[in-house]
Amino acid sequence: MDVREWWGQDRTRGIAEALAVAALGLLLLSVGLVRAWEPLGDHAFSPWWHVVPLAVACGAILIERRHPLLALGIGLVAFAVDGYAGGSLGVIIALVNLLYAAALYSGPATPRRLGIVAVAVVVASTAATFIITGDLQQTILMDLQVFALLGTPLWWGLSVRQQRELAELAAARARDIQRLAELREADAVRGERTRMAHDLHDALAGNLSAIAIHSEAALSGDTPAREAQALGAIRSASVEALEEMRSMIGLLRGEDDALVSPARLAEVAELVAGARSRGIEVHCAVTPEPIPHLPAAVDHAAYRIVQEALGNAARHALGASVRIDVEVRAEEVDIRVGNARGTTITDTAGGGMGTTTMRERAEALGGTFSAGWTPDDRWLVHATIPLATNALTSVTT
Known part of the structure; x- marks a missing residue:
């Protein structure tokens, strides 16, 4: 919560409490419920004289949350002056409120001191x-009244404070347990x-390196042009796959300096040039070109779908455009990759892990995926990926 917002709420609550106590005290004075006990001494006081200590006590309520001990001190002074004139219920209610606030909002070492002060006040x-x-x-009666007046709100405030502290400890423990579980996960x-x-x-690095080395060795000899072109393509593809695999290994290990x-x-x-x-x-x-900025997960998934669909066409429909x-x-993002029947078509076209992987990539981001033969005898991979998605927030390889 913003400090200004907290300050505003705190001040509003204090004003509301002060006005409520003042209104109740004035109401009690107006109906004649004035003296809580006989005045100390022979002086005669007007009932409306109690309005002055009531106003002071209500003013202390305004700062009881920010400065609980200062507010309590002001309230005790108002109570002492009011008590000399016989006391009034309004000031007593204000003091109860201030005692409760002091027990609830003061520092951790204050409650014990408040108990000592309460005993001292009773004795005094x-x-x-x-x-x-x-x-x-009259002395014994006054002693019991002061003891009840001070002890009840202090006990109440300390009890609420203890329950609040226990709840905070339980919440902190729950957060620690959750954090520990997250760290373990x-x-x-x-x-x-x-x-x-x-x-x-x-599993793969050694084989890819061997392919690249042997194809390069074959190219160094006297090789016909057609075979040289094929060997060159093999070497280029193996080197590219090796570099990408190393990058994937770096990402899996969490390395900050992944190759790409x-x-x-x-x-x-x-990708098309390589094919x-x-x-x-x-x-x-x-379209459009250049491609606008896309969410990283969408951008990466779309590329992988195109790459896998193109690779499937190259493997399962040889010679087809x-x-x-x-x-x-x-x-x-709308993606369509289609090819005609090639000179060689294996039985696994569209039924291997490649199709499953493409479907998972699209659906993980809330998109759609389909793959199959069209009426004009073409194999079509069609995927759509929404740009606004919360389904995946990280890039997966």
Whole structure:
């Protein structure tokens, strides 16, 4: 909460309490409920004389939350003056309110001191009453009244304070438990990501490096042009895959200096150029160009869907041309990747993990996904990803 807002609420509550006590005190005076006990001494006081200490006590209520001990001191002075004239219920109510506030809002060491002060006040009032009146019965009656007047609000305020402190301790303990659980979960995720990074490196890095090395060695010899082109494409693809895999390993390990940032739609042109260098006929249209700024998760997922769909076409429909259409609309990104039947089509077209992965990427962001044959005998991958989404806030590789 803003300090000014807190100050405004605190001041409003104080004014409301002070006005309520003042109104109640004046009402009691107007109906004749004035003296709580007989005046100390022989002086005759007008009932409306009690308005002065009542106003002082109500003024103390205005600062009882910010300065509880100062407010209590002012209230005790007003109560002493009012009590000499016989006391009034309005001032007593104000003092009860100030005692309660002092027990509730003062510092941690204050409640014990308040108890000591209350005992001292009871003793002092007893002695003063006996010295002034010389009446033992009136002294005992005054002693009991002061004890009840001071003890009840102090006990009440301390009880509420204790319950509040216990509730705060329970809330702090719950926060600590939640934080510990989050740390344990983060540690488990970090360990799993590290294990995945090790497995990925052990399973693929060696093979990709071997492919790149052997293809480069083959290119260094006397190789026909057609085979050289194929070997060059193989080497280029393996080196690119190796670099991207290293970047993925860095991201899994949580390294700040990962080799590359997550791929984005702006890199589709490079993806298409790489496919064309491997002999794949690709027609690509991206609108608008340049691509506007997109949410990172949407941008990355859209690129991965295009990449996977293009890779599927290259693997499962050899010799077929591929058409890529990416359109960034006002509320979504529309992706269409289609290809005709190739000279070789495997039985796994559209049924492998690639299709499942693309579907998961789109649906995780609140989008849609479909893949299948169209009436004109073309395989079409169609995905839409909304731009405004809270389904995923981090980039996944």
